[in-house]
Amino acid sequence: MFDTVLVANRGEIAVRVIRTLRELGVRSVAVYSDADADARHVHEADTAVRIGPPAAAESYLSVERLLEAATRTGAQAVHPGYGFLAENASFARACVEAGLSFIGPSADAISLMGDKIRAKETVRAAGVPVVPGSSGSGLSDGELAAAAREIGMPVLLKPSAGGGGKGMRLTRLESALLEEIAAARREARASFGDDTLLVERWVDRPRHIEIQVLADTHGNVIHLGERECSLQRRHQKIIEEAPSVLLDEATRAAMGAAAVQAARSCGYVGAGTVEFIVPGDDPSAYYFMEMNTRLQVEHPVTELVTGLDLVEWQLRVAAGERLPYGQEDISLTGHAVEARICAEDPARGFLPSGGTVLALREPQGDGVRTDSGLSEGTEVGSLYDPMLSKVIAYGPDRATALRKLRAALARTVTLGVPTNAGFLRRLLAHPAVVAGELDTGLVERVADELVEKGVPDEVYEAAAAVRLDRLAPRGDGWVDPFSVPDGWRLGGTPAPVGFDLRVPGAEPVTRAVRDRGHHVTADRVTVAVDGITHTFHRAGDWLGRDGDAWHVQSYDTVAASLTGAAHAGADTLAAPMPGTVTVVKVAVGDEVAAGQSLLVVEAMKMEHVISAPHAGTVAELDVVPGATVAMDQVLAVIAPHEDPADASPGTEEAAR
Incomplete structure (x- = not known):
């Protein structure tokens, strides 16, 4: 076993790897x-x-700086985690050339499986079923269109070098093929620097099932069962579980054997995942999609049902140890489900969020595990991936695991940064999820009904109670009671005290509250509304309950009215998320058309285009390319063109 291992990553996966290194007595860097x-x-x-500096290209993606860090600290091996350089063949090769063990497969295996076209051809030759589609690399637009017609509509266009769903386009109309191919090429070129495409048959209502494999340097390859990853949003997994309710023992064994063959076909070493697309109405008709040549985000569910530490076995295999298990030694016991907590705001269309973690509660124990990179005081910015943590629950059966996970998400508190925890809790209670009737489009179909509509009345009551509590005298010094605006009056019930409040994205409200038994402490507030007592976690102006959180701000109606007067007749465009302005396409005084793209804000690998809400003139422009912006920060003001029907004769004539 190695003495020192450098972890070439950040966040929750770095913390996860460090935990196993500590348990093995290995020094972590x-x-x-x-x-x-x-x-x-x-x-x-x-x-x-x-x-290096914050930009990933100058730090976490810098092969030179990572290798220098390994040399300076005497590391013998590098664990890449997932993301960043985990599936970069050049990095794996550079580690070996520097005398370091790369804790993962060989550079050749990474390169082969990273090319979707070559990967499909390789596993097909090994007898693994693949999705019917085009063959060969470098196909022209016409050849791709011809292959699509031969397969039959609908089809899925996919970048050969891609991942994470970027550049993938579902095309149902033959007449739209050439236009969709051109658009897919543009996105693939922008995302991966490679516009090579393949085309595959589209499977309606598909289920996404992956097999965990483990291989050593002595030729032994086993699989550790499957994970179901069908609950996805925008092609990104958000809930994963093991085992899948779809598979029977015969299908599980057949898919496992196919995954082992796929691993053998590329000389795989270490922990990896073979992904399959499976028709929900015919699980026996499974097809290879791709192989992930790294540890997966969802590996904890496999660990919980097999009892194996996958990071430990990555390390042992990289150190040359032989697997002590045969396939007959592997069994799946119980059920595990994982939920990914991301910095995003479901109420604002799942846009990336950010901020400072003001209060943090992460459940652990009694069948619940949280893998996290957070601490109180952590600054969540817009430079890196939005995933913050993972909450995993284990039980003797699926129903118990789901129930434990819903309860764990309700206990999860991340105040200061909007997250999707409450949304995930409601998703796990959806009848289709409870019944195991899953497919990759389910989340998109039900998302609207799972997003909280508006702000519950008791949230404003709690926020007003907090503000009323702040008015109370503090300390031992004497305070003139008549100077405290708390609603007190002689010989009568205290008068209600009004507070103007606003939650970002919602209309401002005025809430009157009197001291009537509401209980406020440094980290909790309890209020009674309509005979029901509600308890919230609190930190500053943040309130949280059952995985949901609200930032209830004081609202200055006078300042708002003055600001509105200053921009009378104009529309103010604000940043929908914290991030960086990457593109500015206009200047003050420019005439713009309705819907015209004006700026691009990027955050957490996601671009958001800011468009003109109507035709008009750029009256103000408050940002430049490279500027960092906060959520709701004003970016530009567009003065609308005067409607000729409302204009004076002179103005109407000028408009003509």
């Missing part, structure tokens, strides 16, 4: 950018090395 100098993974490692 963390790396960090300037943005992560006070991050949890830095504090939990035995030593840490700064590798």
Whole structure:
């Protein structure tokens, strides 16, 4: 076993790997950018090395700086985690050339399986069923269209070098093929620097099932059962479970054997995942999609049902140990389900969020595990992936695991940063999910009904109670009671005190509250509304309950009215999420058309285009390319063109 291992990653996966290194008595080396100098993974490692400024290209994606950090700290091996350089063949090769063990497969295996076209051809030759589709690389637009017609509509266009759903386009109309191919090429080129495409048959109501494989350097390859990852949003997994309710023992064994063959076909070593698309009405007709040559985000559910530590076995295999298990030794016991907590705001269309973690409660124990990179005080910015943590629950059966996970999400508190925890809790209670009737489009179909509509009345009551409590005299010094605006009056019930409040994205409200038994402490507030008592976690102006959170701000109606007067007749465009302005296409004084793209804001690998709400003139422009912006920060003001029907004769003539 190695003495020292460098973890070439950040956040929850870095903390996760460091935990196993500590258990094995192996010295851990963390790396960090300037943005992560006070991050949890830095504090939990035995030593840490700064590798550059916040931008990932100059830190976590810098092969040179990572190798330098390994050399300086005497590391013998590098664990890449997932994301960043985990599936970068050049990085794996550079580690080996520097005398380091890369804790993962060979550079050749990464390269082969990273090319979807070559991967399909390789596993097909090994007898693994693949989705019917085009063959060969470098097909022209016409050849792709011809292949699509031969397969039959609908089809899925996919970038060969892609991942994460980027560039994938479902095409149902033959007449739209060439237009969709051109659009897919543009997105693939922008995302991956490679516009090579393939086309595959589209499987309606598909289920996404993956098989965990483990291989050593002595030729032994086994599988550790399957995970179902069908609950996805925008092609991103959000809930994963093991085992799948869809598979019987015969299908599980057949898919496992196919995954082992796929791993053998590329000389795989270490932990990896073979992904399959499965028709929900015919599980026996499974098709290979791709192989992920790294540890998966959802690996904890496999660990819980097999009792194996996958990170430990990554390390042991990389150190040359032989697997002590045969396939007959692997069994799946119980059921596990994982939910991914992301910095995003469901109430605002799941846009990326950010902020400072003001209060943090992460459940652990009694069949519940939280893998997290958070601490109180953590700054969640827009530079890296939005996933913050994972909550995993284990039970003797699926119903118990789901119930435990819903309860754990209700206990999860991340105040200061909007997350999807409450949305995930409601998703796990949806009848289709409870029944196991899943497919990759389910979340998109039901998302609207799972997003909280408006702000519950008791949230404003609690926020007003907090503000009333702040008015109470503090300390031992004498305070003139008549100077405290708390509603007190002589010989009578205190008068209600009004507060103007606003939750971002919602209309402002005025809430009158009197001291009537509401209980407020430093971290909790309890209020009674219509005979029901509600308890919230609180931190500053943030309130949280059952995984949901609200930032209830004081609202200055006078300042708002003055601001509105200053922009009378104009529309103010604000940042929908914290991020970086990457493109500015207009200047003050420019005439713009309704719907015209004006700016692009990027955050957490996601771009959002800011468009003109109507025809008009750019009256104000408050940002430049490269500027960092906060959520709701004013970016531009568009003065609308005067409607000729309302104009004076002189103005109407000028308009003509």
